[in-house]
Every structure is written in C-alpha cells, then in structure tokens.
Amino acid sequence: MTQLSVQEYQKQYSDRTLADIEEYSSVSPLIEARDLWKVYQTPSADVPALKGITLSIQPGEFVIVVGKSGAGKSTLVNLITAIDIPTRGSVLFRSQSIFDLPEDQRTRWRGKNLGIVFQFFQLFPTLTIWENVKISMDLLGEIPMSERKERALDLLRQVGLEQHARKVPAKISGGQQQRVAIARALANDPPLLIADEPTGNLDSRTSEEIMDLFASFVARGKSVLMVTHDRGALKWASRVVEILDGKLLG
C-alpha cells in the first residue's frame, strides 16, 4: 500500500467522510521513521550518528531497539520524539510529517501523543510526586482541571506509589522515581510511550517491575518504543530491532 498523508488522502478521495479518514489513519502505522539521517558537525569532521534508518511502529506493538553504546539508539529516540531535528529524512505520526509542524505545535503533539521516559528520570525536584505527574496534564490542558489530581493519584496507584504521592523525588528510590516518570508519561493518555534506557540506572529486580509496567501498557492497546543495551529486556518485546553504527540490522 502506498502511504498517503491524511491531506493527500482527503484530496484524492474528496467524497470520503471523517469516519473514513479515521479508519484510514487506524490502519496506517502509528509512527514511522523514513530514511532518517543525523550527522553531527564537529570542527574536525562530520560524524554521522544515524545513516538512513527506516522504522515503523504499529498500534499495540512493543518495539525494542537494541544496540551497543554509541550505536545511535538515543539519537533515534531524540529524532522520533522530535527533541532533535534530523539532517535528512522524516518522521510521520499517523501519516502526518512531524517536522512539517511549527515548533510549538510539535511540542503540543509530543505532549499529547508521546509519553517519554528518560534514563535519569528527570523529575522536577521541587514538586511532589503527584504534582510531577499532574504537570503534564496542566501543560496540555485537555483533561479537566477538576479531574487532574484524581487522575495523577490513579496513575500513581497503577505504578504502586500512591502512598508516596506527597513526597518529593529526593525522598524515594531510583526505581520509584522511574515509576513516577512512567506515570507522568502516561498522564495525557498517549498512544505511544518512548523510553530511552529506562532501566539503565536500576537493579535487575526493579528493571523487571518497570518492564512489567510497559507490558501492561501494551496490553491496553498502546505502543511502546524502547531503546536499551540490556539484552535481558528483549523477552518483553513484540519486535526487536538491532542498531549498529547508525544502521538497522536485517
């Protein structure tokens, strides 16, 4: 099937209804990276980090990108989340090219559709645990104000941290902080969760717990893209992609 953007689809099939368009969207990949290149310019030479990567993730898929340190895993995550700009190539989310959007719309898109989990948790130190979860909802503003606190507490309950809701991040362990980060990532109910080495700083037992959480997320029909160098995590994946020297293998 030749991939068309929503606009192209609308243009070509002008007699189609909104429902048709939504159906069209649902059958296409959730997110798709096409021929992604990232070249870092240094004073001595241009260093390519990604060399034409193409990757798509379907709804309900748990994709793990595995590779050694320096292989380009984090760069791939940064480009798919639009945190960084590719040197060449595009990222399509439900067939919409992300980099065609103005920056502020791109930010809003990220807040609504992606839940990002970082290796170092990146929680706000002066906010309590539940406030750290709620801030994502406050920024997007789509969930009614009156429901946000309850939702934050509910998400914390799901990750097993309700009893710590009023603590600040410094008062809980690394594994607990990562679970808060996952709760925060789920705050706006995004269809895709992207995690960059989420277990890189955790012990094996805590890592298992985190992976369990991701699996439950996938079980609810959401997608997960995770990059890791930990091969022990691969058992959770519905698809594993290996990256080496900026290229996908196989």
Place this chain on the structure above:
Amino acid sequence: MGKPGGRNLGWEVARMMNLDARWIKIWRDLWSNKTRFLLVTLSIAVGVGTIGMIYNASHIIQRDLYAQFKRGNPAHVFLYAAPFPKEIAKAAQGLREVKQAQARRVVRAEIRSIKGEDENLTLHVVADPSAFEVNRFFMEQGEFPPRVREIILERQSADLLGYQVGDSVLVKLADDRQYILTVSGIAHDVNEIPFAILGEASGYVNMDTLRWMGEIPLYNRLEVIVEGEKVGKDVALEVAEKIKKRVLEPAGYPVFSIRIPGVGSDPGDHWAHNQIRGFILILQIMSVMATLLSGGLIINTISAILIQQTKQIGILRAIGASRKQIVSMYLLNVLIFSIVGFLLAIPFGLIGSWWLANFAARFLNFDVSRVTLTWDVLLIQFGVAIGMPLGVAIFPILNGTRISVYDAIYQFGLSSRKRVSRLEKWLSRIRSINPPLLLSLRNTFRQKTRLAFTLGTLTLAGAMFIASFSTYSSLTAQIRDVERYVAFDARISLPRGISKVAAEREALRIEGIGYAEAWALSEGVLVRADHSESQGIEIVGLPPNSKTIQPKLIAGHWLTPLPNSRQVVVNADLATEEAGIDVGKEIQIKIGGKTHTFTVVGIVSKHIFGPRVYMDYISLTRLTGRHNEADEIRVLAEEGKLGSLATQDLVAEKLQERFRNAGLSKQNSVTRASFFSEFTEVFNIILFVLLLMAGLLALVGSLGLSGTLGINIMERMREIGVLRAVGAANHALVKIVLAESLVVSFVSWVMGAITSAISSPILAAVVIYAVLETQMNFRYSLIGLALWFGVILLIGVFSSLLPARRAAQLQVREVLDYE
C-alpha cells in the same frame, strides 16, 4: 537550591491553593532559594523605595516648606537705604507696579548664648506691627509685638542658643554697647536663612527698644512685593529701580543696594529653592541609578535561574510545554519578585521620605505636617516596580527559552560554542601563558552579553567613584584658590573712624606678629551701559603690594602702586555675572551715591563668596571720604609665610585681646582656618553622599560579578569536571576563577577610568552648581583613580570567593550526572 524535601509555608500555600503544577513549581523554586529571593526583592525595593522616598519627600517639602513660606507673604525684592521713616513704604506702595511695601529695620548685633559664646544676631523691627504683612513670621509662644526691653527669638535661634521664654539675654551692638533683654516669645520665621546654616540668629524687638539701645528710630530696608502672578528677576529689579528713583532718592534717602532675597532664587521663591532643587536632582539621579542597577541585578538573577534550570526547561518542553508557557512561567517568577519588591518599597519609601523630609525640616527650619502616600508617587513606584523588572527580564527569558530541547537536555553543562572570537584566537597563540591562566582569560570573554553587563555595572561604579573624588578635588582646588585671597593668620574688623596707621602700629606692637596690613572696605554697585545697576558688590581698598593676598590672575595684571590711578582688578565672579567686563575696558561703579569710572587692569580667579573689586587703598578712601581709615586689619606672624593652625589661634587671640584693651575693636578675630572650616564641613558631607552612591554601585557591581562568575561555573560544569578528572587540585580551580574575576575587574577599571573622564566633569558641575550656585574649574582626581584600582582589586577577590568555593566543591560524579 534549598532542601526540596523540607516542608514550609511556601510549600503549604501552593499545595492548599491547588494551583496548576507549573505555578507551584515557580513558587517553590523561588521559595527554595531564599537568599536569592531576598537579594532580588530587596534590590527592587531599594530602587523603587528610593524613588518613593525622593518623590514623596519632595512632595512634602513643596507642600510644607513652600506653603509655610508662602503663608509668610515673601517679598520679591529688598531695597537697603539710608535710614528712612515708615511713610516711605506708603509712598512706594502708591506706585502702580507695587502690590505691597513694608519698612523694616535690620541691625547687626551679637547675642551671648547660654554657653557664654557670642553669636551674630540680626535684630528686626517691623514698622507697623498691626499691619505686618510682608515676610511675616508666626508666633509659637508669647505675644507679638514685643514690649520695650523684650525680644522675640526665632525658634531655631532660641533652640541653638539655649533660651526659653522668660530668660534674659545679653545683646551687644557694634560699638560694644550691651543690653539685657527678656525673651518674651518664640517665633517661627521661615523667611530667614536659619541659624544652623548661616550662623546668624534672628531676634525681633520694637522700635522703642531699639531707641533705648541708642539707635535712631528709622528703617533701612524696604520690602516690596511686585504686582503680578509670577514675577521675574528683571521685573523685580526694574520695579525696585523705579522705587529708588521715584521715591527714596528724591526724598533724600540714598539706596545702597537692591537685592532679591535668597541664594540666587527667583523673586517670591524660598531662599534655598534652587539648592533644594539641585539636591533633589542629585537624589533623583541616585534613584535612577539604583533602579538601573536593580534592573541589572534582575537580569543577572533571571539569567542564573534560567541557566540553572536549563535542563528542567528542556524536560518541560519534552513533556509538552510550549515556549509561550515557559516564558509565562518565568515572567510570573519575575512578577512575584516585582510584587514583593513593590510591597516592600512602599513602607521603605514612606519611612525614607519621612526621614528625608525631617532631615530637611531640621536644616531648613520648617514643620513636616504629615507623610502621605500620594497616588501619583504610588503609580510611578508601581510602574517602575512592575514594568522595569518585566521589561529587563524579558530579554534573558526569551533568550534562555530559545534553546532547543535537545541542547537543553543533553548539551547543558558544556560550553558548546563553535565560533571562536579573534581575541580568543589571539590569546591561544600566546605560548608563554600557562594553560589554567589561558583558560581564565578565555572564560572571561566567552559570554559577551553577560560580561558586558558586569563590566557595565563595575564601570559605572568606577566612573562614579572617580567622579566623586574629582568633584571633591575640584571643590578643594577651588578652596585652595580662595585661600590665596585669605592669606592671613588672623583678621579683625574695625569700627568706623579707626586710623589705619594706629591700627597697623598697634598690631605690630604685639609680640609674635611680624606683619600687619589694614584694608578699607566699601560696598557699591556696577552701573551698566543701560544705566541699570547690578546687585551689591564688595569693594576692597588694599595696598597694591599686599602680603595678605596672593591673587591668581587669569587675565591682565595686578594693581600697580600708582595712587589715584583709577585702576581696578575684578574677580571672575563679577566678570562672569556681568557682561562686557574685560581687561582694558572701563567700568562704572557707584560708591556712596556717586558714580566713578575705572579701568579694569586684571581679572583674578573665582572667590565663590561673591563679586569683588580690588583697588588701591588710597583711591578708595579718597572716594569714600574716609582718609586714613581702616575697616579691617590682617596680620601674619611672619611676613611672607602663613602660620600653622596653632600660630593662627595664638595670633588671633593676642590680636583680639590687644585691640579690645586698646579700645580699637570689640569684635572677635577670625583665623584663616576658621574661615574655611564651614566650607570643609559642607564639602565633606558632599563627598560622603557621593561616595555612598559609588559604594552602592560598587556593591551591586560586586554582586553582579560574583553572580556572573557563578553562572559561568554552572555553564562549564563538564569542563570543570574534566579538569578535576585530569588532576586539577582545589587551588588550581580557585586560581582559574580568581584570575577570571581579576581580569574582569581590571578591564572595568580601565573602562571606568575612560568613562570617568566624561562623568567626572558632569557630576562636579552638577554638584557644585547645586550646592554653591556657581561654576568652577574642574580637576580630575588621580588619587580617586588609584584608590578605585585598589577597591576594584578587592572586589575582584571577594566576588570570586563563593564561585571559587563552588568550583572547588564540584565532584567528577556530579559532572557525570550532567551527561
């Protein structure tokens, strides 16, 4: 950052209000760094409070002082004339241009204070107490008019002399006639220059008392209010001229001088109107500077917060915060600073204005009725408190939030500039510099905007510091110039009729006096080409080869010993005041009612105590018909040499005693040092105020420098970590920070020196004009420049202490966290 886990008011307030988490974040971030919060809000409060203080105080002064002054119905012009009857005032009032005229007698006398010291006193007699309408005073105790042998004292005079109603006071007239009067009342007279400033007390008696004291019962000052709303100097002088020509002179009462009351004031204005305006101007400049500096501090603080939170900004963007949302978060941050600063500024401004107005009230002798907060001042304060911080902070906020999400999260902590400036390239080529020092030098010039702010503040502080010293130096240089005209060890005034020869001979008989010289003094007016007359000028008759004056000629030559030659030398005060006076030109001077023509042969430097004309002693005494009479005797312990302070005191004491015993003079003698002591005191107050300003600027500059160094360290954490990893010890890191600080300090010193070349003459001119109502020659202070070098080095060292400590405390592990 403070301890995030701690619970306090800030946390609870935010939690209870169930606010949007981003506002809670801003509130908690503010609360978690209380020192910074206090520093910024106080700096806003100081800037905005100073504005409130100055504007409110000037409101109070205008409302209370000027209103109390206007209530006294001030005269526009005074005519001093030969003793005349009170009917002259009625005749003057008959002129169409004259609204009111009132006769008054003023007599110079002395009064003995409760401590036994003789102080100058001006005795006033109002012609008709029942119709006392011009330059009125108001009774605070007792009744007006006083009865015979009673005196009403002005309240400040009574206070400083130590008298109360019912006390007896000793009053001495010029020929040492002494009278005991009873203090019958205390009056508040805002028209007179206060005792505290002029050193001359004011007392009010009736004409019968004056007659009893042996004075003729006539008046010598006509106080005139001219018709019209706003009367200019020219109009007032014109009307006075008309009164003189149509009323006083035809009636046979020669006019000695015409004077607008006050110190250079316009007719009807308070006597210190211009000086008050000048001081308010200086204070306003101060408030603008304080505001600008607090603006600078806000820029620095907001930059520091943004840099410190760069990563958090990146995370916020990553989880969906738009740039607009982040900008609004940090604007709210500034708004909180502003509102708290504003709330602190209101009481600070009110208390400050109360203090300033009371300080002025004690000095200028008026009452402060109340301190009020006016809407216009409040609005100005609000506008500055809210608008200025937001206005200046928007730049670092826009700049700080422009960073890409990727750079914010992954590149923070490492200086990632790709462009290397020419200066840095040049620095890197210098092989002889050791690498840590080279790093310091390169660090200094990395962030040009930040460097510009720090340099700007320190340069401003330096320029102000040097300008303050230059102003003081200019003032003291002027005093040294004036000293040339007061080149005696002691001086004593002589009553009329004392022979010059007798006075000089008597002085030379005193052991320890090696030289004596008598001067004749007179007063006159300059008659201009259009026949109008100047205000009174002092005329000095002295031996052309005088040893008690060392004239500094700025044009022409000094008097030549040719009696009756009609040569005069004028001072620069007169030459600047009156157009057309130059060497070789003829001028007309009216002395004792007769106009004489003189040739100007020289112009001497400024005297600051008013216009003066020098002529040969014999010429002047011939013109005044007082042959061989002297008005003052000036002595030196040793001819051609000025004595020490002790010598001056000794000579003065002997001179006074000898002349008193010989019945030549009952006056107190004056030493050269005492003549200048009042000037020196005023100048020291000015220097203190100016240095306070410079100190304030230096303090803010120092905080700015410290902040800049701190931000630079935060930005280069990874670099510092690498240095640590390759073995840089604490002292090596401290040296790098210290060197960076000293480089900035030194550059700011050079820039301050350059800027001071412009700022110093301006400040000196403004201050000197505001205080002395005159223009003076400027002198740049090299001592100030050298002192600032020392101060700036100290600032450099102290500013680097905290940042250096922070750098030394950084661990390699912390740096890894930044990766």
